[in-house]
Amino acid sequence: MTVSDPVVEDVVATISRSATEIRQGLIGRRGTVDEQNPSGETQAEADVWADELLSDRIAGIDGVGQYASEERAAVVDCGDDPAASSAYAVAVDPLDGSSNLQSNNAMGTIFGVYDAALPARGDSLVAAGYVLYGPITTMVLATDETVSEYELTGGERTLIERDVTLPAEPVVYGFGGRVPDWPADFREYAREIESELKLRYGGALIGDVNQVLTYGGTFGYPALESRPEGKLRLQFEGNPIGYVVERAGGRSSNGSQSLLSVEPDDLHDRTPLHVGNDDLIERLEAALA
Ligand SMILES: O=P(O)(O)OC[C@H]1O[C@](O)(COP(=O)(O)O)[C@@H](O)[C@@H]1O
Ligand SMILES: [Mg+2]
Ligand SMILES: [Mg+2]
Structure with missing residues (x-):
């Protein structure tokens, strides 16, 4: 199932393709570097590497005007200004839970596609989602239309559940x-x-x-x-x-x-x-x- 907005689809497809590579690239990058991110946290090698990989690819997408990430201080301008055009801004947490690298536990990649210049309110999101690097790699994607879950393998994104909804009975x-x-x-x-x-x-x-x-x-x-x-x-x-x-x-x-x-x-x-x-x-x- 593809997203109807071609720019959003391009962002989602790019992150889907990169996810398998990011997962593989974690091997050998579990150590820390001698740097702090803008939140004052010590960066893992993998944090810096995943941010570089995603910024190179996402900033190159036509229709993306800004890229920003938890791992870099300033917004990267990469096209038209979202405040003055129809371009989107993409904000990413390249690796979420990267302190779990040490103990080899779950981690993710989070992304938001904003129809506004960053920093922006969440109600200007047109799509958002995350990749979960668990026993298998999955993606949950929310758009105006629906929330869906995919499995990601070798660059492919396979729909496994359409219209994901929160179960009514909390557990x-x-x-x-x-x-x-x-x-x-x-x-x-x-x-x-x-x-x-x-x-x-x-x-x-x-x-x-x-x-x-x-x-x-x-x-x-x-x-x-x-x-x-x-x-x-x-x-x-x-x-x-x-x-x-x-x-x-x-x-x-x-x-x-x-x-x-x-x-x-x-x-x-x-x-x-x-x-x-x-x-x-x-x-x-x-x-x-
Ligand atoms: O172990 P702590 O310090 O309470 O923090 C746990 C929280 O911090 C995070 O790891 C922050 O995310 P990052 O790894 O992207 O910095 C969350 O994923 C998690 O919920
Ligand atoms: Mg995080
Ligand atoms: Mg992070």
């Missing part, structure tokens, strides 16, 4: 950050959820969100006492994941409003991130109000 939860660092109101809410749902937490946003999309439930990386702005990045993680989960019938929140309606100040803004079934996000927002 799993995962919350990031250390419990003593959780604000009291979130801790109280989490206590309730722990008694209702089953813990599934692997330390990579993509792996954890894909469990929620598969089984129903909620994932949260909340505001912390030590970091009220949260850990995850709005342009590269919060908006695309919020878009996918909302298109699949769930909700997203920064604690008080949909992630997609948050006005960004800076390309590398962080945000508390919560996604999941409607009533769970409603309870979360009530608990934090």
Whole structure:
């Protein structure tokens, strides 16, 4: 199944083709480099390499005007200005959960295609999705039309589920950050959820969100006492994941409003991130109000 917008299809096809290569290229790139990304985190060799690979390919697509990534400070201008033309801006988390490289656990690649210049609000996304490097490589893609899941092999993208929707009955939860660092109101809410749902937490946003999309439930990386702005990045993680989960019938929140309606100040803004079934996000927002 191809996406009807040819530029979006080109972006999705490029990322699909690159995914098998990225997966293979992780071998031998599990170490860290002596650099920090704009969020002040030590970069893995694979973070830097995957960013280079994706920027070269995505910036070359006709109709893409900007490329931005968690791993580089500034937006790359690569065509027409999205603010003044019909070009799109593509924002990428080249490797999500790259600290899981060391322990060989799940990781992903996240992307968002914005119809606006970056930084942009999530409601200007026209498509977003992620690749999950699990036992098999899959892609979840959300567009205006639908949310679909694909298997990726040798450059091929094979549809395995059309119209993916969040199961109505929540089953799993995962919350990031250390419990003593959780604000009291979130801790109280989490206590309730722990008694209702089953813990599934692997330390990579993509792996954890894909469990929620598969089984129903909620994932949260909340505001912390030590970091009220949260850990995850709005342009590269919060908006695309919020878009996918909302298109699949769930909700997203920064604690008080949909992630997609948050006005960004800076390309590398962080945000508390919560996604999941409607009533769970409603309870979360009530608990934090
Ligand atoms: O282990 P921590 O520090 O709580 O962080 C876990 C979170 O950080 C992330 O690894 C951040 O993503 P990156 O690996 O892209 O920086 C998320 O995937 C995950 O949810
Ligand atoms: Mg990430
Ligand atoms: Mg990353």
